[in-house]
Amino acid sequence: xxxxxxxxxxxxxxxxxxxxxxxxxxxxxxxxxxLLGPNGAGKTTTIRCLCTLAKPDAGKVEVCGxxxxxxxxxxxxxxxxxxxxxxxxxxLTGRELLELQAALYHLGSSAAKERINQLLQLLGLxxxxxxxxxxxxxxxxxxxxxxxxLLHQPDVLVLDEPTVGLDIESRFIVWDFxxxxxxxxxxxxxxxxxxxxIDALANRLAIIDRGVVIAEGSPSQLKDRLGGDRVTxxxxxxxxxxxxxxxxxxxxxxxxxxxxxxxxxxxxxxNLVVTRGNxxxxxxxQTLEQIGLPTFSIAQSRPSLDDVYLAATGRTLMDAELAAAxxxxxxxxxxxxxx
Numbered sequence: 001x002x003x004x005x006x007x008x009x010x011x012x013x014x015x016x017x018x019x020x021x022x023x024x025x026x027x028x029x030x031x032x033x034x035l036l037g038p039n040g041a042g043k044t045t046t047i048r049c050l051c052t053l054a055k056p057d058a059g060k061v062e063v064c065g066x067x068x069x070x071x072x073x074x075x076x077x078x079x080x081x082x083x084x085x086x087x088x089x090x091x092l093t094g095r096e097l098l099e100l101q102a103a104l105y106h107l108g109s110s111a112a113k114e115r116i117n118q119l120l121q122l123l124g125l126x127x128x129x130x131x132x133x134x135x136x137x138x139x140x141x142x143x144x145x146x147x148x149x150l151l152h153q154p155d156v157l158v159l160d161e162p163t164v165g166l167d168i169e170s171r172f173i174v175w176d177f178x179x180x181x182x183x184x185x186x187x188x189x190x191x192x193x194x195x196x197x198i199d200a201l202a203n204r205l206a207i208i209d210r211g212v213v214i215a216e217g218s219p220s221q222l223k224d225r226l227g228g229d230r231v232t233x234x235x236x237x238x239x240x241x242x243x244x245x246x247x248x249x250x251x252x253x254x255x256x257x258x259x260x261x262x263x264x265x266x267x268x269x270x271n272l273v274v275t276r277g278n279x280x281x282x283x284x285x286q287t288l289e290q291i292g293l294p295t296f297s298i299a300q301s302r303p304s305l306d307d308v309y310l311a312a313t314g315r316t317l318m319d320a321e322l323a324a325a326x327x328x329x330x331x332x333x334x335x336x337x338x339x
Contacts, residue, residue: 002065004029004156004187005050010059012045019045020211023059027156027189027204032182034202035191036305038320042211043191044084047158050189051081064155080154084161086141090134094125094144097133098151105152112151119147123177139170146177150186157181159190163197175201195305195317207309209320214312223303226273227258230307233270233284234296244268247293254287256280259311265319271310274300 005027012019020042027033035043048054050061052072061068063075088097095116102112120126123143128136133144142162149157159178163171178188178201192198198205199219207215207222215222235243244262247270252260260272274280285295309317 001029003027003062004031004064005033005189006060006062006065007046007050008060010046010049010061011057012049012054013057018211020049020208023206023208023211023213025206025213025216027187029155029187030182030185031203032178032188032190032201034198034205035189035208036193036195036198036205036309036317037191037208038193038317038323041193041208041320043208044160045211046208047081047160047189047191051079051158052076053081077152078155080149080152080157082145082149082157082159082162084164086138086145088133088136088141088144091132093130093132094136094140094147095120095129097144098147101148102151107152115151115153116147119150122180123147124173137170139166139173142166142170142174143177146174150181154186156187156189159188161191161193163192163194171197193317193321199305205305207305207312209309209313215308219305222305222308226303226307226311228256228273228275228303229280229300230303231270231272231274231281231284231298231300233272233298234267235270235288235293236267236296238267239269239296241268243293244270246291247288250287250291251284254283256283261310261314263310263315263319265315265322271307273303273307273311 003026008024010020010023023042023046035046037043045054049056050068052068052075064078066074066078068075092100098116099112102116107115120129123146125140125143125147128140133141136144163174166174181188190201202219204218206213235247248260248262251257251272256275258273260270263269263271281298281300285298288295306317
């Protein structure tokens, strides 16, 4: 079976900045595939190359077996793309905007009317269809944007951060709609930095960090690969790094402990994986007490996608987000100073 999306060794740089480096993954027909990673990881660059909006420096990109580089027009006929930023003409009604979009896709008037009515109903927009989009809430605007991306019944729907800025109710409406699309056979590729979003929706996912795929599989497969439960441990509320290093050296020698990581950005807490068992926490505390180290707090839980990211990179997704935000602020400040 031909993959709905196939990306092999994709590379893309902007000047001296490497956005993506040798990214490869495949999306199979009828699944929701997630690209998870912090802002600046390379998710948007990847899908811009996929959607013919940016030219790759190297690599092979195909949609339904069609080369993006060799036949971009045919690829665009197979794709629906919904960008992170919603761009709607505020003076048009929702129905008028969809009619304009249908004309751009060269849909006949009868087919367009039927398809528009169908999408308005599916997305719960019938009540708002004849109101100007400038009066829409953020959730309504996003739903209308989804309708526009689906008018031509694409084989693959590509969504870039589809629920950023939405309230919980609007987010769940979008999630429910995407599940219905999958049940109807539409392939969905979704980028997000929301762990719970990808965990709830994706059949499979790839985690991207600094332009590189660091893990790929189903959510359950990736979490199971950690081999046990997650333990978060603090020697003190804010431990000296020397103490954390000492604890790490002792704990990693325990037979039921794996992947001991010091999280510097969170007070030098220790994150580790233990084989499942009720006595693990008490054994860890006893071991540390024997070398004169207190236990400020300790907790055990089932692994999450954040634990997968932490194990691969040594930092949580939230830490990566904060680091990326700090870098953006610093660049903006330097740019302002140069003016």
